[in-house]
Amino acid sequence: MSLRPRLIAALALTLAAACSAQGSGDAQAQPPQARSGPDSGRRETAVFAGGCFWSTEANFEHMPGVVAAVSGYAGGRTANPTYEQVVAGGTGHLEAVRVTYDPARISYRQLVDRFWRTIDPTDARGQFCDRGANYGTAVFATAAQRPIAEASRAAAAAVIGPAR
Template identity: 50%
Template sequence: MTNNNKSVATFAGGCFWCMVKPFDQWEGVYSVISGYTGGEIKNPSYEQIKTGNTGHRESVQITYDPERISYETILDLYWTQIDPTDPDGQFQDRGPQYQTAIFYHDEDQRMLAEKSKEELQKSDRFNQPIVTEILEASDFYPAEEYHQDFYIKNPEEYKKDREQSGRDEFIERNWK
C-alpha cells in the first residue's frame, strides 16, 4: 500500500521482538510496529495470541518511503531474518502464531513477494521447500506497548532471547 510517499509492508517472522531491529535501522523506514495479524479475533491480546488458537501471527508492520527503500529491498531483508523452510514456527518459538508469512497490501506486493519466493526456492540455498506463505493483508493490531521497540527498552533480555533462540547462528550459517 502506498500513500504520499509512505508504503506499508507486513511480515510474520516468528517472535516479533527479533523482527523489529533488522528493519528499524534502514534509511527510509519510518516505523516498525510489533503486532498481530491474520486471525479472526478483533483487538487480540498477547495472552490470546500465545495460545496459538486465534489464527493470528506475531508480525511487524513497516511504514517506509518507497523512494528511499524499495519493497524488493525490504523483502530481501525479510528473507535473511527467518528460516523459510520451517512450517512449525521459528527457532525456539513453536506454533502457528510464529509461522512465517508475507502479508501483501496490493497486487504489486503480491507479485514481488511471489517472485522473491520463487527466486529463493530456485537458488538452492536450502535443500527443503520454502514454506513461507504469501497472504493478503488483513487487520493489523499493534501489540501491547511493552512489546514495542523491545530491543531498545530491554537490551539485555533481547540479547539473551536472540542467543537462546538460535536465530543468529542460523542467519550466520545460511545468509552470510
C-alpha cells in the same frame, strides 16, 4: 568434563560459528543498497510475520528508508486479540511487524528480500527457538506487492529451497 563446562564450550563454538558465518557469503547475494537522499514524505507499508515480532522488528527498523517498524498480530480470526489470547492459541494470528517506509529511499523488493534472509522459510513450526503456531512466517502483501513478493520468494527458494 562436567555438563556446565560442556554447555559453555558448545555455546562458545556456536557463537563463533555464527559470527564467522555473518562475515562470509557471496557478494552477489547482497541486496541493493537503499537510495540515499532526503525523506520524500511518501509512505508505504509492508507486513511480515517472521517468528518473534521483536526480532523481526529489529531486522527492519534500522534500514535506511524505513520510517517505523511496529509489532502486532496479523492473519487471525479474532478482532484485536491480546497477547494472552494469541499465545493461548485458537485465534489464528501470527506475530507480525508493520513496516512503514519511504519508497523513494527503499523499495518493497529490498524489504521482502531482507525478510527471506532473516527467517528460516523451511521451518513450518516456528522460528529458531520460538516454537508454535503464532511464530509462523508469512508475507501479507497487497495486490500491487504480491508479484514482487512472489518473485523475491522464487529467488530465495532457488538458493535455500522452497518455503513451507
